Amino acid sequence: QQKLQYGAQYTGKRTDAAMNKWRSNRFGQFIHWGLYAIPGGVWNGKTYNYAAEFLKSSAKIPTSTWDSLMYQFNPVKFNAKEWAKMAKKMGAKYMTITTKHHEGFCLWPTKFTEFNISHTPYKKDILKELVEAYNAEGIDVNFYYSVLDWHHPDWRYDIKSAEDSIAFRRFLKFAADQLRELATNYPTVKAFWFDGTWDNSIKKNGWWTLEVEKMLKEVRPGAIVNSRLRADDFGKRHIDSNGELMGDYESGYERRLPNPYKDLQVTKWDWEACMTVPENQWGYHKDWSLSHVKSPLELLEMVVHTTSMGGNFLLNFGPAGDGSIRKEEQNIAAEIGAWMQANGHVIYNCDYAGWEKQDWGYYTKQKGSNTLNLVVFNVPVSGLLKIKAPAGTRFKTKQGLEEIAKDQYLFHMPIQLYKVPQVIILETESNSGSGDKYQEAKT
Numbered sequence: 331q332q333k334l335q336y337g338a339q340y341t342g343k344r345t346d347a348a349m350n351k352w353r354s355n356r357f358g359q360f361i362h363w364g365l366y367a368i369p370g371g372v373w374n375g376k377t378y379n380y381a382a383e384f385l386k387s388s389a390k391i392p393t394s395t396w397d398s399l400m401y402q403f404n405p406v407k408f409n410a411k412e413w414a415k416m417a418k419k420m421g422a423k424y425m426t427i428t429t430k431h432h433e434g435f436c437l438w439p440t441k442f443t444e445f446n447i448s449h450t451p452y453k454k455d456i457l458k459e460l461v462e463a464y465n466a467e468g469i470d471v472n473f474y475y476s477v478l479d480w481h482h483p484d485w486r487y488d489i490k491s492a493e494d495s496i497a498f499r500r501f502l503k504f505a506a507d508q509l510r511e512l513a514t515n516y517p518t519v520k521a522f523w524f525d526g527t528w529d530n531s532i533k534k535n536g537w538w539t540l541e542v543e544k545m546l547k548e549v550r551p552g553a554i555v556n557s558r559l560r561a562d563d564f565g566k567r568h569i570d571s572n573g574e575l576m577g578d579y580e581s582g583y584e585r586r587l588p589n590p591y592k593d594l595q596v597t598k599w600d601w602e603a604c605m606t607v608p609e610n611q612w613g614y615h616k617d618w619s620l621s622h623v624k625s626p627l628e629l630l631e632m633v634v635h636t637t638s639m640g641g642n643f644l645l646n647f648g649p650a651g652d653g654s655i656r657k658e659e660q661n662i663a664a665e666i667g668a669w670m671q672a673n674g675h676v677i678y679n680c681d682y683a684g685w686e687k688q689d690w691g692y693y694t695k696q697k698g699s700n701t702l703n704l705v706v707f708n709v710p711v712s713g714l715l716k717i718k719a720p721a722g723t724r725f726k727t728k729q730g731l732e733e734i735a736k737d738q739y740l741f742h743m744p745i746q747l748y749k750v751p752q753v754i755i756l757e758t759e760s761n762s763g764s765g766d767k768y769q770e771a772k773t
């Protein structure tokens with residue numbers, strides 16, 4: 331253990347009301363929307379199959395050319411209330427919006443750069459419209475903010491000279507000013523999702539990442555920041571040089587989930603996974619035939635998988651440049667929403683149950699309750715669900731449950747065709763403790 335000035339500020343999970351609400355939300359909608367949605371992955375008639383929000387670099391477009399897209403940004407089909415209603419129907423409890431992505435274009439009328447929504451034909455404060463529409467639906471709003479900024483002249487990937495460090499100090503002040511502006515002008519914001527913090531320039535300025543965390547929590551008490559913002563005294567990111575998680579939740583799972591057998595360490599802290607519908611498209615891409623597009627059921631399984639390991643799941647939508655939501659995304663929202671409508675009680679305010687995962691699916695548990703939720707994705711041909719209970723567990727539920735050995739059970743599922751994941755709720759005795767019926771075989 332060494333004394334760190336810019337390391338983790340506390341250990342263990344936050345248990346204040348703001349963090350408890352963030353944790354209980356479990357399922358959120360990510361929205362990537364910016365100038366990149368206008369070309370949608372196509373430039374001069376050529377389709378680029380890289381992530382659409384990287385078109386500027388994949389098509390080697392000069393900054394001045396890219397930035398002039400601002401004068402075309404006029405989403406005539408944008409309707410914040412419609413987006414919010416769709417998210418509500420999907421069962422999202424929070425929404426994270428890209429206030430500024432790597433391109434540097436700001437969705438709010440910031441004082442600190444002209445490269446913002448007020449200089450587009452649309453003019454109005456899109457961020458304000460979204461925050462109000464989503465909050466009106468009872469959905470919390472969080473802000474994604476990319477520190478990496480391809481537009482700003484003082485951005486540096488590394489600090490190699492005195493000039494670099496003078497320019498980058500100006501840049502860090504610019505970014506801190508924008509973040510203070512966001513925390514001040516949109517007072518219902520709940521959390522800040524930092525991205526674009528992997529470069530050496532940031533790793534060499536860990537002090538700034540802590541200063542931003544402190545400032546945001548001062549301006550907006552209860553505010554939540556992700557581990558991706560943070561670098562410590564030695565440039566260590568997410569986890570400090572003493573092995574402690576920095577920020578309020580771990581944000582390393584991007585387009586991948588922790589293994590439910592091998593990565594159980596994640597159940598010890600708060601974490602969030604973010605996921606694209608295609609293989610790797612966050613911004614709107616015109617051509618989704620270029621990769622696998624995940625089905626509603628594939629995505630729903632990820633939601634349940636994440637809850638079963640005590641994490642939040644942030645599912646990405648990439649609205650088109652005109653403000654419309656593509657049909658695949660509308661369909662996902664409707665299908666996931668239908669299941670969440672009937673079964674949200676096994677997701678919201680649920681957590682890791684501590685039971686050994688089985689092939690048929692996932693366990694979740696309502697905090698402090700004696701009910702155990704089984705969410706079945708893979709119905710065995712036998713119809714028998716294997717359950718290995720913690721030592722001495724006693725079930726209140728008898729229906730369908732067959733004890734076959736010490737702490738080993740089979741749950742009998744009715745043999746039928748299942749088209750959606752099945753939820754089975756088992757009741758355990760509150761003080762399930764010692765005493766067992768079958769002796770271990772002597773082998």
Ligand SMILES: C[C@@H]1N[C@@H](C(=O)NCc2ccccc2)[C@H](O)[C@@H]1O
Pocket residue numbers: 381383432525584604612
């Ligand atoms: C949450 C996602 N993070 C962004 C991302 O993948 N950035 C990675 C990256 C950006 C720039 C150079 C190399 C790698 C994506 O554009 C999404 O915003």
